[in-house]
Amino acid sequence: MHEYSIVQALLARVGEEARRHGATAVRRVRISIGELAGVEIELLRTAYETFRERTPCAQAPLEVNRIEARWECSDCGRALERGGLLRCPECAKPGRLARGDEIVLDQLELEVA
């Protein structure tokens, strides 16, 4: 249930940004979560619903962009097959995760008086 601590970090950061811009409310929060980030998106949404009351995010929908994992060869860059061995079939070098571990705050929409 580390989703709760991720949401707390998110709300703290959004609050900071809202104050910095003198915003009266947050209209929308956009985040990206990678498939291999170790974050359960449904749990994250539940945590967000629970914690956003009485914060500037109280009325702000959370938009989650889920990013599919992509492994590629650490040497030649060739994409590795999903669910396959994490070793390049060509050069036998280990794979590296090119994307899919994101836990990222992308964008906010703020209401400024």
Place this chain on the structure above:
Amino acid sequence: MCETCGCGDPEIVSVDLHERILAGNERTARHNRRHFAERSVVAVNLMGSPGSGKTALLEATARRLMGRRLGAVAGDLATERDAERLRAAGIPSRPITTGSACHLDAAMVHRALHDFPWRELDYLFIENVGNLVCPAVYDLGQEANVVALSVTEGEDKPLKYPVMFRGADLVLLTKMDLLPHLPGVSLAAIQDALAHVMPRLALLPVSASTGAGLDLWLAWLEARRSARRAASPDPGDAGLR
């Protein structure tokens, strides 16, 4: 107020951030890592399921790693039992009681080290909360992630918990002495499952109770220590060599 047309609606401002949500934890982790490097302390984040044998492994390590200074901080939800066991095995230990938190974060480790004599250690073991999910997400400032996976957990754990094994530098396959009693579990199948989730496969089969395989684990630790000391020699030690 929207001043362009005077409609009375509030103005909407879009702010692009593209920043990691756990950036605060990552900053504290970097701070911890710098401290460990300055003192040439090898910090190992030991993770694994509840009952995978993390504490038993450290007890067995302490029995064999003579002449090295070991210390531990042990995360536990509700008790201080792990830290007590480690102290009884001769490893100075400090408990981190996390309450309901399912993982350690960099700030908890940092606070625990404030009143713990970690600077003189060769190895600091950070025994994480027993859990194959949450601890994988938090950088603590460790030099290496080691995951204890016991043979009794079955062959498919790496496939079920890919995030934990993706971030592991070493997997210790524990309780190997029980393998003969588990007809459905094969070492090759565990290895194959790991090869699908851990790009630089590193697996050591060990048994804390018979001692099998522990020499390779100790050699792995000692190689880390040598590399660490070559990278940042501890000036406080110069007179001793």
